[in-house]
Amino acid sequence: MTNAPEYPVAQTRYGPIRGLKKKASTGVSYYNFQRIPYCKPPVGERRFKDLELPEPWTEPLDCSQQGPSGYQYSKLLNKIIGSEDHLYINVYTKQLNPTKPLPVLLWIHGGAFMRGSSGTEMYAPDYLIQKDVVLVSFNYRIGAFGFLSLDSKELGIPGNAGLKDQNLAIRWVRDNVANFGGDPANITLFGESAGGCSVHYHMLSNQSSGLFQRAIVISGCALNNWSIVPRRNMAERLAKAIGWDGAGGEAGALKVLMGAPAEDIIKHQDLLLTANELENRILFAFGPVIEPYVTERTFIPKSPLEMCRAAWSNDLDILIGGNSDEGLFCLNGIKENPSIMDNLKDFEYLVPLELELVRTSQACKEYGLKLKRFYYGDTEPSFENRNGYLTLMTDKLFWHGLHRTIYGRIASSKPAKTYVYRFAVDSDTYNHYRIYFCDRNVRGTAHADDLSYIFKNAFSPVPVNDTFEYRTMMTMVELFTNFASTGNPNGGIAGDIWIPVGGSLGPYNCLNITNDGLSYVELPERQRMELWDSMYRKEQLY
Structure with a gap:
């Protein structure tokens, strides 16, 4: 990038934009374009609604600085942050005019569909941009703004606006990424937690058919219970x-919500679940829904399981996996309210809701007892022996959904490759989320701990050469960019041991990523997955 312009100008279909040349903490120079509009702002009469493409412009738009997040409550800052006008896309590239178009990595952030953003505080490009790829990220509507759903077709808000925002962003990338050196015919969609779930939904929904060529599903999928x-x-x-006041039915409610200050919506959206819903482990009020009626933009027309069986993406190669101790993210809630453990007596409330069992039925009670015996043996749950509960949450909230997705891919009998991995790196410094959710004295690899090895963030220093953290970061970068480039994650420092799963249903192997490096082993959670499998009928499982 010798003599590259400090403020490069790139073209989009809607008008020119001006970015900024930057240098990553790894020493690599790259072009930074942020706050690029990919649709009309979701403000005024467009609040809650499906959106359209942006209006064109003629003069270069300043896209050198980061845009705001969507409205949300920040626990870290203990205040409401963000803006309704936040639907922007970011592009990071080393070359605007490469001799050969570069593979594209398109990131979808997580946050339980209720919070989060694509900001560089958590998702800076420094590590991935070391390789010859174009990295793209974007914001989408979250919480009630992105997932309000009304039954009345006349009101035009069937739900899943946040997922439809994502679909518009993916279309924008397909149509514009060539102007940033990217290959529109080689796009890998990847995301974590709700972002991983979103990636999976795009793999299932016909609205996104053909918009990308590969996928990486991290710690979240459409078969997770949330x-x-x-x-x-x-x-x-x-x-x-x-x-x-209740007048006017849904139309009356919508009128109030359309006129309400955004801060009022944020203040109340986390407080809507009833005691019974919380008892049934329903985690949040707003998220993806099966839409109540069909339109030309319907994104989720039926259950995720039904969509999986006929998914257009069964022909795509994917990476899929999670962290060894995902459930550690629950520890902070237990510490704040230890009675959660002391009151954990009725394990039937942990039996999957999709089994459609009456909670008081004998079958549900038997399954609940099976869970209690497996995770607790002859002991009773308490704050002191909370590890059984945290492991149970690892499986219930994350791994079993991933496992069912893997089984469904195998059962589809398609030739596409499914690479399974398990991340179990435990660092005193770089497992930022475990430190945040728990404390430095807790060991393990919590939900989202892998992100510090994929993206630079504001809470973890850049890893130092010749440490296992540095080797892990470089390995994750190599695995992901190899896969985005060729469809095969193997090669280079990542070695050549990762074999995709396939053949018959049953035990399968995974790439196990630990402090000591890589190994190809049978999934360590196998027996736990078999326990959960035993509660499902075959037609409920995959």
């Missing part, structure tokens, strides 16, 4: 919390 929110009257509950 991936779909049961249809309930959340719009009315939210409107009543803000002050609606």
